[in-house]
Amino acid sequence: MFTGIIQGLGTLFEKRPSGGGMIFGIEAGFAFTDPEEGESIAVNGACLTARNIQGNRFYADVSPESLNRTGLGRLQAGSKVNLERALRLSDRLGGHLVSGHIDAQGQVRQRRPAGDFTLFSFSLDPGLTRYVIEKGSITINGVSLTVNSCDRDRFSVSIIPHTLAMTTLGGLKEGDWVNIEVDMIGKYVEKLLAGQAPGSGNPSRINPGFLAEHGFLR
Known part of the structure; x- marks a missing residue:
């Protein structure tokens, strides 16, 4: 981890x-x-x-x-x-939980300056974009980043100068390919909810009502 x-x-x-x-x-x-x-x-x-x-x-x-x-x-x-x-249990969790298991590759669609920051737009397999949410976490070439916006087949992030200087992201150009890992929590929730489908034979207390009651859904 x-x-x-x-x-x-x-x-x-x-x-x-x-x-x-x-x-x-x-x-x-x-x-x-x-x-x-x-x-x-x-x-x-x-x-x-x-x-x-x-x-x-x-x-x-x-x-x-x-x-x-x-x-x-x-x-x-x-x-x-x-x-x-790898993370030790005593370490600070400064980014988010990352498994190191890449979901797919994406391509740099746009890179442009935005004040002191750099705004990147990446393509993503439409089958994975359901796990990407605005202000959620995503990993690009191993770097934990916050999603600015997301669409059907792409998303954007804003990267600070320190991250550009200390990682390989600073050398990315439009057209380059990157490794992407989406947030694993969404995938687990999706599978748990699938167990509620009729005929699944896997009853669970976790359902949309349960998630809403405990503040996970609005």
């Missing part, structure tokens, strides 16, 4: 095929403290397992599913990536 608060940038120093997938060698631009072999690290938002950790360097296996679902396969040796180590 992650928060979407990037700890620093890393550099892909090696990329080679392996068993239908890939092996990545990544060097973090920050010091690893108490590294654990097999720990989870989000690389551009995708949860990978770190192995052969040596100082700030580690290797990770990237499965065919990860290559198909994310933009990791387009990275080249020398590419910069956003890195976040």
Whole structure:
């Protein structure tokens, strides 16, 4: 589990095929403290397992599913990536709950300045936009962001200068592809409500009336 608060940038120093997938060698631009072999690290938002950790360097296996679902396969040796180590229970939850399981890729449709901020518009598979709400959370290349507005097949976010400077988002151009993870809470609620459908055989106390009573729906 992650928060979407990037700890620093890393550099892909090696990329080679392996068993239908890939092996990545990544060097973090920050010091690893108490590294654990097999720990989870989000690389551009995708949860990978770190192995052969040596100082700030580690290797990770990237499965065919990860290559198909994310933009990791387009990275080249020398590419910069956003890195976040897994959340500890004692850590501050500065962003939102992020699983590191990418839902889809989206494309930068527009980038324009808005005062001291930068406004981005991204495309999104229409099948996922039901999980995106105005002022809700979304993850772009592993970065937790707040949704400004959303439509049937796109959404926009406003990014502060610090985030642009400290992550790979600052280098995004119109037409670039990014990894997107929508807020997982909406997906869980949807599945729970589906259990209320006639014939589902899965009765539950969680229904629209219950959610409204407890302040989750207006």
